Amino acid sequence: MATVTLEDICKNYGNVSAVRDVNISVADGEFMVLLGPSGCGKSTTLRMIAGLETISSGTLRIDGERMNAVPAKNRDIAMVFQSYALYPHMTVRDNMGFGLRRRQKDKAVVARRVNEVAASIGLTEYLDRKPHALSGGQRQRVALGRAIVRDPKVFLFDEPLSNLDAALRVSTRAELTRLHRELSATMIYVTHDQVEAMTMGDRVCIMSHGEVAQIGKPMDVYLNPASTFVASFLGNPQMNLIPATVSEGVVDSGSGKLARSGLMSGSKVILGLRPEDLAITGDANDAVLSGRVISLEALGAETLVHIDAGSGKPVILRGGRETPARLDDVLHLTCKPHMARFFDAETGLAITPGDTQ
Amino acid sequence: MSARTIAVPVSGAGLRMAALLLLIVVYTLYSTGPFVWVAAMSLRTTTEIAANPYGMPWPAHFEKFASAWFDSNYDTYFLNSVTIVLSAVALLTIIGGMAAHCFARYRFRFKSALYFLIFSTIIFPPQVTVIGLFQIMVDYGLYNTRVGLVLVYVSIQLPITIYILEAFFARIPKDLFEAARIDGYSEWSIFWRISLPVAMPAIATTVILNTILLWNEFLYAVVLITEDDKRTLPLGVLRFLGDQLEDVGMIATGLMIAIVPVVLIYVFFSERLIQGMTAGAVK
């Protein structure tokens, strides 16, 4: 049970800046996901929270208490590593009890706690095995169990599912969510997988180049990305980003128009449209975009239609199974007006129509 | 019984196997030959050997072993060898292990300079350094002491011990140490509870290598120890080397007493040794 607060946290390796001015406030019992592409500083941030990396500047607080100079062993956090980091010379039982034994001298208490946790995550029959005699999924479970046994203030995860196969990943995801609910513990979870972030996180913190790009509930971030980076990182296929110009309450995409007041006339914007918010229309005057179909992907439940609207990258429409589109058709697309998003063409930051700029 | 010949099909693989077997047999004969010869001589008297150097040990004079052990001070030599080698190997393992742990895991100032300094000592052959060492030992009152010999043994074997262990420690994933740190352990406990046990194959290798090398060590021992009661087994032969006469039979008996423990170590630990030398990183 704890809050974790990062205030203006920076990390420099020599004169390389890996993490810059990160401000995150994780509430008690919250599941916070750090999401971002590889190399954006997620692990570094997590490792600073764990005490495995020094903090170059800024303040880290756990439960309000400054932790910058507190060694890892005294922070009362548990961490699940991507590699699991199981001690190869110890049995599952000893692996799980190792951390608790350090704090709890009574062997019977440790044994009871290990048995209890092992039972709750289905490891009882493997307690006397060594890690090399376990499958990947079982090892992952041991790593998880080792963290749970400790009953720490904060759980930290660094891409714990990335070494599992796809099916196991889905079931482990559900199990982690269940665990979070049962333990109601504060968890910080690093991943580059947006599905994990969307499905597990109470909130996600999206990072880019060592900085926080946006923090919010997964659906809020998905619906209202703060920048073109977030817009293109979340969602698969990603949000269509189309350069457009504004004139007299109309946004002109080059191949179509969208009425929208509140944007500065004459300004250049980027129009953001999710593939699922686009629909085919027969009326060219309604179209926000028009173009020729250059490829079709029938995925079974849905069909992805790639359209060359003359804006550089193809525009993607996500339609149902029966989407009436064929290769080389010229299609006109509309969108629900309230689903359109706008970004500044230069900074890439979101613009809310009505903002006077 | 008719003299029918049966054509045995000979495959390429079979031929290669046969060639390999032949090679192994020849090599085994080549390397065990001298050993068998000394073993035979150890059971024969010098007079018998003089008459026929390559004769069989019939009758076997087992009493020569008792005579070497009780009358020629071999019991003392054996005890000296055991205590000196065990102490040196224990110190080597702990000091070498700690040094290797630090070289493999920490970044600190002058690390490479220090590493070079430790290794620079192995470029000089012992014959070069032994004279200077002799002077130092005399100055510090360590000349002709078993403690002095232990210290010398530790210092000559330390570089290679650090080298072997460092290479192994460096391959232990650092996540393991970080997990232990988060589990609440100090660097000191991590060394004892993670580094050492995980590196057991490498530790075993260095222990066996050092034991065998030091057990057979002659040069430093002969220069630094003068008193008969402080001698180690390899020096035992000195007892049978007179100005005029060499008691070849007893020398062979003494040699056998010195060699047998080494052979036993090889027999029981050779698998361990090979494992350690070829061990891959910990998964």
Ligand SMILES: Nc1ncnc2c1ncn2[C@@H]1O[C@H](COP(=O)(O)OP(=O)(O)O)[C@@H](O)[C@H]1O
């Ligand atoms: N020990 C280090 N020395 C120098 N640069 C590092 C070190 N560790 C990480 N970095 C750099 O910091 C950046 C962030 O790394 P990391 O936090 O591991 O990214 P992520 O986990 O998001 O993939 C990367 O550009 C990486 O190259």
Ligand SMILES: [Mg+2]
């Ligand atoms: Mg990472």
